[in-house]
Amino acid sequence: MTDSSQALVHSVIRRLAALFVLAIPVALAADTWGASRIRSAPLREARVLTMTPLAGHAVVEDGADDDRSESAVVLVVLDGVRWQEIFNGIDPSMARQRRMTSAEPANPRDLMPNLHRLIESEGLAIGAPGHGGEISATGPQFISLPGYIEIFAGKPDFGCYRNDCAPAPARTVADQVEDASGVDDVALVASWPNIARAASTAPGFALTAGRKLVARQDTLRADAATARLLDQGAHASAFPGEGEYRPDSFTRPIALRVLASARPRFLFVGLGDADEYAHRNDYRGYLGALRSSDEFLGALTETLHSMGSRGRHTTVLVTTDHGRAYNFMDHGPASPESGRVWLVAAGADVRGRGLVAAGRRHTLSDVAPTVRALLGIGEGDAPPIPEIVSAR
Numbered sequence: 001m002t003d004s005s006q007a008l009v010h011s012v013i014r015r016l017a018a019l020f021v022l023a024i025p026v027a028l029a030a031d032t033w034g035a036s037r038i039r040s041a042p043l044r045e046a047r048v049l050t051m052t053p054l055a056g057h058a059v060v061e062d063g064a065d066d067d068r069s070e071s072a073v074v075l076v077v078l079d080g081v082r083w084q085e086i087f088n089g090i091d092p093s094m095a096r097q098r099r100m101t102s103a104e105p106a107n108p109r110d111l112m113p114n115l116h117r118l119i120e121s122e123g124l125a126i127g128a129p130g131h132g133g134e135i136s137a138t139g140p141q142f143i144s145l146p147g148y149i150e151i152f153a154g155k156p157d158f159g160c161y162r163n164d165c166a167p168a169p170a171r172t173v174a175d176q177v178e179d180a181s182g183v184d185d186v187a188l189v190a191s192w193p194n195i196a197r198a199a200s201t202a203p204g205f206a207l208t209a210g211r212k213l214v215a216r217q218d219t220l221r222a223d224a225a226t227a228r229l230l231d232q233g234a235h236a237s238a239f240p241g242e243g244e245y246r247p248d249s250f251t252r253p254i255a256l257r258v259l260a261s262a263r264p265r266f267l268f269v270g271l272g273d274a275d276e277y278a279h280r281n282d283y284r285g286y287l288g289a290l291r292s293s294d295e296f297l298g299a300l301t302e303t304l305h306s307m308g309s310r311g312r313h314t315t316v317l318v319t320t321d322h323g324r325a326y327n328f329m330d331h332g333p334a335s336p337e338s339g340r341v342w343l344v345a346a347g348a349d350v351r352g353r354g355l356v357a358a359g360r361r362h363t364l365s366d367v368a369p370t371v372r373a374l375l376g377i378g379e380g381d382a383p384p385i386p387e388i389v390s391a392r
């Protein structure tokens with residue numbers, strides 16, 4: 001091989017590598033759904049958020065304590081994902097009833113490897129059975145919009161009984177980050193349009209929720225790949241949702257593009273396919289949605305890895321708006337067990353490691369003060385979850 005042909009080969013390899021990176025969101029967008037799709041994300045060797053895993057101690061890496069302005073939060077809410085699969089894996093009796101193959105991995109680490117890698121090497125989980133105080137939606141509705149309102153406002157809205165209520169006016173954590181850091185530092189990407197009602201009474205920040213609802217088009221469409229995905233999502237079938245729902249297969253890659261291109265300090269990502277499949281009593285579809293959500297978490301970690309100091313100082317929070325009834329399909333006020341949720345936090349500013357035993361019960365109201373504490377805004381507010389971050 002001559003030098004010039006070697007150079008040509010290297011140049012082609014570089015271009016192919018670049019194309020591969022660009023193709024990831026498209027590949028994610030083209031995800032298919034269904035029972036046959038059983039694919040775990042590859043195990044990653046590289047640790048993105050460099051940490052020394054010492055349970056219960058804040059660990060300071062080189063320079064980590066000198067740049068609070070770079071701190072950021074990505075809050076991912078997986079709608080209606082119950083704690084059982086998160087901590088126990090696939091339910092064997094449900095799998096048997098549905099004649100699912102015995103080759104299905106039942107272990108929670110096989111089901112959601114990226115989530116468990118976050119828990120075990122870079123962060124913690126609250127709400128695991130047998131591990132201290134539980135975390136739950138305050139309720140009493142245990143349906144989505146009240147759950148999202150509680151997450152964003154940091155308190156429940158007892159006047160909201162439905163998924164299409166008009167929330168009581170309240171400053172949300174998104175509004176507060178916008179006030180403290182600027183409109184460009186907040187973004188919301190969600191499959192279910194009604195999440196926008198909970199996020200802000202008057203959002204000025206970039207927002208795409210459901211197939212059609214878009215705010216700050218200029219910001220979102222500045223990235224050509226995001227613009228393409230928004231257009232595709234707007235014309236896609238709503239399945240597994242209905243109406244203006246946008247399937248997660250669009251929401252996931254849009255969220256990754258927005259994170260990398262707009263670099264907001266607070267990004268909210270709302271994925272909803274799991275809840276939609278569960279309401280259809282489609283356990284295979286539900287598990288597929290969990291796997292795809294987990295692949296998203298792996299891609300999210302990769303994206304943060306490519307973002308330098310900002311990525312290293314980003315905390316990833318993953319939770320849900322409600323759990324599920326004993327019958328799996330449902331959730332709501334008639335099923336108080338569906339109030340129980342779970343919370344994962346990972347990143348350089350997260351204190352604990354692994355499945356932690358929370359010292360007291362927590363609720364979704366504790367998420368917003370935790371986001372504020374991680375971002376260093378809103379001192380004197382309700383306290384953050386102490387297992388995640390010390391009160392400042």
Ligand SMILES: [Zn+2]
Nearest residue numbers: 080144275279
């Ligand atoms: Zn639901």
